[in-house]
Amino acid sequence: MKAFDYASPSTVADAVRLVGERAGAGFIAGGTDLLNLMKDGARAHDRIVDINALPLGDVVQTGGVIRIGALARMTDVAAHPAVRRALPVVSQALLASASPQVRNMAAIGGNILQRTRCGYFRDAGSPCNKRVPGSGCPALEGQNRGHAVLGGSDHCIAVHPSDFAVALLALDAVVLTQGPSGSRRIPMGEFHLLPGATPDRETALAHGELVVGVEVPLTPMAAKSAYLKLRDRTTFEFAVVAVAAALDLRGNVVRDLRLTFGGIATKPWRSLEAEAALRGKPITDATLTAAGQALVAGAVARAGNAFKVDLVQRALAGHLRELGGVR
């Protein structure tokens, strides 16, 4: 790990200034992803601004939303009574993530900013367009079992690893930020960027802009939501395929729904096409098949990850049957 300056400001304004004024500066909260990247040489900062003294740790229910501070720890958000009751998919996604120790440390602002687990990205000795723009992408023809079948480009097919972000996307959450140019509200669907020709740009954040929290609207659909995560081992592992679903059912008919996915795409992935195949219809084998096919219509499979195209359709069907109580 390269040496860096360190500061621990007590106001958001000071934190934003300390990072904004220096190109090589970065924030640290839980540190569970950042320190690994710095040890591996995948990322270097010459100034680290510790934001743990900022008053951003609360989870509050107010005016039809639950607002989760950026410094709330995964453990505490997952266990929060209002989150468990009103946003079950959020609690489930968090509990399916990482390990108890890491959940005690990791802050939810950093969770949505965590970097891909692509081995080429994390190995400073490999080319990687995300880490060193223009250096190439060995994953396209190399080890790509863990990589994306949706949202990729000729420059990058790395998967976004956050379960929590997939859950937030299913609930129409908004990311709250404060930066050098003031505060912003960024809808979750616009927060993460597709890689395109610039896979090094992963989010809508400007340099020095700090995630201060997320806001999740309380809806009947959010209260009937659930997370399914398929992994290579039972627990403590990133998703091979994950499905977050929120359902508004009238009898067996889907009045409204949200379907978002992890493990298969370069960013937390919402499928409007799969939703459209089910909205206003009953949950049947036929509509589930149509939704699955709509989801993967644009999929680009590689040698290692082609199995995900089938697996995600089966995961979607099984998960919606379970959540909808349809056998």
Add this chain to the structure above:
Amino acid sequence: MESWEPNRRTVLKAGGAAAAAIGVSQVVEASAAEETGTASTVDIKLKVNGVEHELAVEPRVTLLDALRERLDLTGTKKGCDRGECGACTVLVDDRRIKSCLTLAVMRQNAAITTIEGLAAGDKLHPLQAAFIRRDAFQCGGCTSGQIMSGVACIEEGHTGSADEIREWMSGNLCRCACYANIVDAVQDAAEELRR
């Protein structure tokens, strides 16, 4: 390994910019590192097992390295140094964390408990005793991390069944595969501590 010996320049640097409490007005500068190969240090206090220690560390020193290399508390083990194996698990303000994934400078003013702080004098913690009784280790590399994690697991109340223990102990790997005996030991100690 870089040398821990401070040279005159870093001493001056630390004495000037970094000796005071670290706040927004004092950014501890690393510039000396680029010029001399030895980075600036910052004076910190760590409260470990009830004892306060004063030490000077570079900001990049992890809590794990500070415990082992600076305070000679080598009971906490370095396995992967990437948060994957759990060998470095310690308690900070009674919550279990992986000490390789946090900086020492970030853990000032916290109460840190390591495996060395678990026993009461000569009397082992019930989970330490259960690990011996249940033969819950072979090489011992993961054991202090398993025990610290197990203590927290019991405290959190995640010991309702063997499956629940397995899920909530999943952040601690044992390459000797003593898992069955570890689960038994945690179960034993949970029962004993409930009484």
